[in-house]
Amino acid sequence: MKSILLSIFFISFLAQSQVYKKSEPFTHTYSIVALDETTGEMGVAVQSHWFSVGSLVIYGEAEVGVVATQSLVNPAYGPKGLALMKQGLKPQQALEVLLANDEGQAYRQVAMLNKEGLTATHTGKLCIEEAGHKRGKNYSVQANMMLKNTVVDAMARAFENYxxxxxxxxxAALKAAEREQGDIRGKQSAAILIVNAKATGNSWQDTKMELRVEDSDNPIEELERLVKVHKAYDFMNKGDVAMENGDSKTAEDMYLNAQQMFPENLEMQYWYAVNLLNNNDIDKALPILKSIFETNNNWRTLTSRLVRSKLLNVSPEVLKTVMEL
Known part of the structure; x- marks a missing residue:
């Protein structure tokens, strides 16, 4: 009985202050919330003709769910929606609690998804046309103030077919919206957030990806570039962990994967070459390091410092050869 009363109090507390204010951000936009059925990861992505849309619209928590809150945005739907789902409410139940206590609900557009892939979506009757949403298995797409009414269908098809x-x-869903000319005002910012299926309690481990383009002429294009960079540096991070654990072969493989994605990146070239040295593949490492040193001699200076930190394990003779490149 006590736990039931606490839950009722908690829900009542969360539902407070859901009042429409004319000062609320004008974040008309398109977005998607979705679950990866294979990995259990949950993600939310958005684009708008508004500065820093990611800081207002998208929210997520590992092992709980993700939320997109937009139109005349009430950011409280993000943390409060997640808190309600974490308490065990289904997305539809959580959304209904928040809408019931929001005098501005007619202006809201909100989508919620939980760890089971269940979704709930609301498009208020006063959202600016073209406005609508579409839900499918493990996802929901939603848009308002679009130039055309074809945006949500295009987003849904792209997500399902990719x-x-x-x-x-x-x-793919964001790019499909933009091909339909998206926001009637144009484009400015975009963001993506992906959280893991299981929570560790450490935010830096529970969030797989969190990227924002705050202000750009081509935010989708820039966000896509950042996603690729993120993937490459994920290999770099795994290489760093392998180096820390003394597994230079795995480190070499990880750094090579990163380098193959961005062949001109000196950082990725450098750590790959360092691990070639650690794996006694000297002849392969030397020409790479020579090219790097000729581009920026600071990398040569750094190389000598790696020995003391035990990240470069070569004989004095090999180190001398490297330093004389």
Whole structure:
């Protein structure tokens, strides 16, 4: 009985202050919330003709769900919606609690998705046309103030038909919206957030990806570039962990994967070459390091410092050869 009363109090507390204010941001936009059925990852992505849309619209928590709150946006729907779902409410139940206590609900557009892939979506009757949403298995797409009424269908088709990981499918949906000319005002900012299926309690481990383009002439294009950079640096991070654990072969493989994505990136070239040295593949490492040193001699200076930190394990003779490149 006590737990039931606490839950009722908690829901009542969360539902407070859902009042429409004319000062609320004018974040008309299109977005998608989705679950990757294979990995359990949950993601939300958005684009708008508004500065820093990601800081207002998208929210997520590992092992709980994701939320997109837009139109005349009430950002409280994000944390409050997640809190309600974390308490065990289904997305539809959580959304109904918040809408029931929001005098501005006619202006809201909100989508919620939980760890089971269940969704709930609301498009208020006073959202600016073209406005609408579409839900499918493990996803919901929603848009308002679009130039045409074809945006949500295009986003849904793109997400359903694209094969790949979650971030690529989310990006496919955003690009499909833009091909339909998207926001009637144009484009300015975009963001993507992906959280893991299981929570560790450490935010830096529970969030797989969180990227924002705050202000750009081509935010979708820039966000897609950042997603690719993120993937490459994920390999770099795994390489760093392998180096820390003394597994230079795995480190070499990880750094090579990153380098193959961005062949001109000196950082990726450098750590790949360092691990070639650690794996006694000296002849392969030397020409790479020579090219790097000729581009920026600071990398040569850094190389000598790696020995003391035990990240470069070569003989004095090999180190001398490297330093004289």
């Amino acid at each position: 094969s790949g990981n979650l971030e690529d499918r989310l990006m």
